[in-house]
Amino acid sequence: MKVFKFGGASIKSAEAIRNMASIVQENAQKELVVVVSAMGKTTNALESLLDKKRKGEDSELNELSKYHFNICDALFDNTEEITPKMNALLTELEDNLTQTSLPYDQHYDLVISYGELLSSLIVSEYLINKGLNVSLVDSRKYVITDDNYRNGYIDWDETALRIGKLRPQLEQGLILTQGFIGGTKDGHTTTLGREGSDYTAAIYSFCLDAESMTVWKDVPGILNADPKRIKEAELFHEIAYKEASEMTYYGASVIHPKTIKPLANKNIPLFVRSFDDPKSVGTIIHDCEVKHPTPSIIIKENQCLVSFNVLDYTFINEENLSLIFQELAGLDIKINIMQNSAISFSIVVDYREDKLEELIKVLKEHFEIKYNTGLELITIKNYRAETISQYRSGKNILLEQTSRNNYRALYVV
Numbered sequence: 001m002k003v004f005k006f007g008g009a010s011i012k013s014a015e016a017i018r019n020m021a022s023i024v025q026e027n028a029q030k031e032l033v034v035v036v037s038a039m040g041k042t043t044n045a046l047e048s049l050l051d052k053k054r055k056g057e058d059s060e061l062n063e064l065s066k067y068h069f070n071i072c073d074a075l076f077d078n079t080e081e082i083t084p085k086m087n088a089l090l091t092e093l094e095d096n097l098t099q100t101s102l103p104y105d106q107h108y109d110l111v112i113s114y115g116e117l118l119s120s121l122i123v124s125e126y127l128i129n130k131g132l133n134v135s136l137v138d139s140r141k142y143v144i145t146d147d148n149y150r151n152g153y154i155d156w157d158e159t160a161l162r163i164g165k166l167r168p169q170l171e172q173g174l175i176l177t178q179g180f181i182g183g184t185k186d187g188h189t190t191t192l193g194r195e196g197s198d199y200t201a202a203i204y205s206f207c208l209d210a211e212s213m214t215v216w217k218d219v220p221g222i223l224n225a226d227p228k229r230i231k232e233a234e235l236f237h238e239i240a241y242k243e244a245s246e247m248t249y250y251g252a253s254v255i256h257p258k259t260i261k262p263l264a265n266k267n268i269p270l271f272v273r274s275f276d277d278p279k280s281v282g283t284i285i286h287d288c289e290v291k292h293p294t295p296s297i298i299i300k301e302n303q304c305l306v307s308f309n310v311l312d313y314t315f316i317n318e319e320n321l322s323l324i325f326q327e328l329a330g331l332d333i334k335i336n337i338m339q340n341s342a343i344s345f346s347i348v349v350d351y352r353e354d355k356l357e358e359l360i361k362v363l364k365e366h367f368e369i370k371y372n373t374g375l376e377l378i379t380i381k382n383y384r385a386e387t388i389s390q391y392r393s394g395k396n397i398l399l400e401q402t403s404r405n406n407y408r409a410l411y412v413v
């Protein structure tokens with residue numbers, strides 16, 4: 001069996017869904033699980049509705065509901081069947097939005113999950129209309145997580161047990177399900193972190209021992225840089241799991257960072273292909289050795305440099321480092337790069353004002369803390385001297401590191 005994942009861009013309009021459906025139809029002879037994300041920018045729209053609601057401002061569902069109904073009108077000759085199902089989901093969403101007494105992260109997952117619930121309903125009805133045999137499976141009952149809302153940790157045993165039970169259903173026709181969303185054992189909705197649908201597809205692939213997984217994207221495959229930033233980026237035809245996994249760690253947003261591990265553990269190849277050009281082969285990520293890889297350029301935006309200076313004349317030592325690390329772990333702040341001098345320790349993290357404020361609040365009695373925002377972190381993997389000088393020149397660099405394989409620099413935008 002195979003697993004396909006279609007992200008927001010691939011199902012953002014009626015035309016995009018027709019194209020997606022033709023890709024599915026061509027592959028539906030074999031056992032297939034199809035994972036879909038929310039349509040277009042629906043997740044962002046739901047986030048802003050939630051924030052407005054929690055601030056007590058107007059949060060009308062009109063626009064979101066119009067967007068989805070317009071797509072239905074364009075896809076179906078007769079919307080009589082889908083309309084009541086859509087209305088039921090939208091009413092649930094409206095009720096759930098009012099649950100403002102819930103802790104923020106739990107309320108977030110409850111509300112944000114409707115992007116995927118709406119998209120999977122529309123796509124499944126459309127595929128059924130096209131004559132395919134489709135079971136719509138609710139990922140909240142199969143992808144089981146703990147209650148770490150907004151970033152649920154997978155309960156692998158329970159998830160494997162539940163997804164394993166879908167095997168007989170797979171023989172009857174294709175399974176369509178939602179990416180990004182999951183549920184706790186006692187039925188609370190959770191999510192796996194923004195852009196987590198790639199990870200969902202990897203979870204289904206792992207639990208069903210897929211022969212391959214394919215993510216259908218708006219790019220020809222994995223390139224040695226984001227083609228939206230670097231026009232002359234080159235396509236990789238194949239990449240090793242380790243290389244791809246490291247690229248996602250450094251910030252290549254084309255694949256969710258948690259996706260590679262479950263696939264590599266079972267040696268399941270991952271194809272990254274273009275939904276605009278489904279005949280082209282794209283990139284295969286698998287167990288291989290690529291000699292002399294082309295340098296990759298990865299840029300992480302919205303970075304913040306935080307420096308902790310000791311208050312007396314003691315040096316930076318393991319004791320004060322452990323104090324800093326403990327707080328970072330407690331606040332779930334990930335370090336992208338770090339450096340120390342005699343009396344100062346610096347870290348670079350993704351900028352989140354709320355988390356930074358909290359960090360400063362708890363550590364200011366121990367350190368003098370300074371920070372800069374509006375920065376970018378560039379990583380050049382498998383660098384060559386000429387690549388470094390090309391990207392280094394003209395930049396106001398605040399921090400720079402070179403190791404055997406990687407060059408990294410933090411600079412002011």
Ligand SMILES: Nc1ncnc2c1ncn2[C@@H]1O[C@H](COP(=O)(O)OP(=O)(O)O)[C@@H](O)[C@H]1O
Nearest residue numbers: 007008009219221222223225226228252253254
């Ligand atoms: N190295 C890279 N190769 C290809 N695309 C990249 C790379 N780095 C970043 N991207 C970006 O990733 C985007 C696709 O990922 P994403 O938008 O998350 O897909 P989806 O949400 O459709 O699954 C591309 O539009 C591209 O701008």
Ligand SMILES: N[C@@H](CC(=O)OP(=O)(O)O)C(=O)O
Nearest residue numbers: 007008037043194195196197
């Ligand atoms: N809809 C979710 C999950 C996701 O993975 O989306 P996409 O596949 O479009 O990145 C998000 O926007 O975060």
